[in-house]
Amino acid sequence: MDEGRKDGGPADAVPAANVFRVLRNGPLLARGDLVFADEAGAVLRRETAAALCRCGHSGNKPFCDGSHRQVGFTEGEAAAPGDRLQPIADGAAGSGPVTVILKPTGSMRLLGPLKIIDADGREHAGGRASLCRCGASRTKPWCDNAHRDIEFRVD
Numbered sequence: 001m002d003e004g005r006k007d008g009g010p011a012d013a014v015p016a017a018n019v020f021r022v023l024r025n026g027p028l029l030a031r032g033d034l035v036f037a038d039e040a041g042a043v044l045r046r047e048t049a050a051a052l053c054r055c056g057h058s059g060n061k062p063f064c065d066g067s068h069r070q071v072g073f074t075e076g077e078a079a080a081p082g083d084r085l086q087p088i089a090d091g092a093a094g095s096g097p098v099t100v101i102l103k104p105t106g107s108m109r110l111l112g113p114l115k116i117i118d119a120d121g122r123e124h125a126g127g128r129a130s131l132c133r134c135g136a137s138r139t140k141p142w143c144d145n146a147h148r149d150i151e152f153r154v155d
């Protein structure tokens with residue numbers, strides 16, 4: 001992944017909440033205290049804002065590079081309200097960072113206090129979610145393991 005900001009400017013202030021907004025037929029706009037990690041838990045980078053690829057075709061994963069327009073990525077059927085977002089684990093704080101775990105062959109797993117605003121504008125709050133980043137899920141934005149069918153892999 002790219003290293004952080006390169007223009008020498010000050011780091012952005014950390015937003016008070018971790019919010020992931022689904023852009024219809026496009027990326028996931030994330031704002032908050034975002035800690036990107038690999039499956040083993042190694043921290044890859046930390047950001048306060050990012051546009052994350054959901055179509056599976058970006059040349060700069062996990063970030064969107066606009067390729068969703070070229071491939072004609074579409075949302076498909078909307079997921080049901082409240083689908084697949086689990087509550088914050090017992091004892092976990094209601095604020096703090098959210099870890100974005102990037103599985104090379106699968107989903108984007110979010111762990112920590114977070115809110116997701118789906119493509120229909122519905123808000124889902126919780127502490128754990130698994131989102132599609134291969135583009136093939138039938139329950140976007142949630143992962144339904146369709147990445148296995150298309151043998152999705154990020155090298």
Ligand code: FES
Pocket residue numbers: 026027028052053054055056057058059063064065066067068069
């Ligand atoms: S969502 Fe923009 S490149 Fe994949």
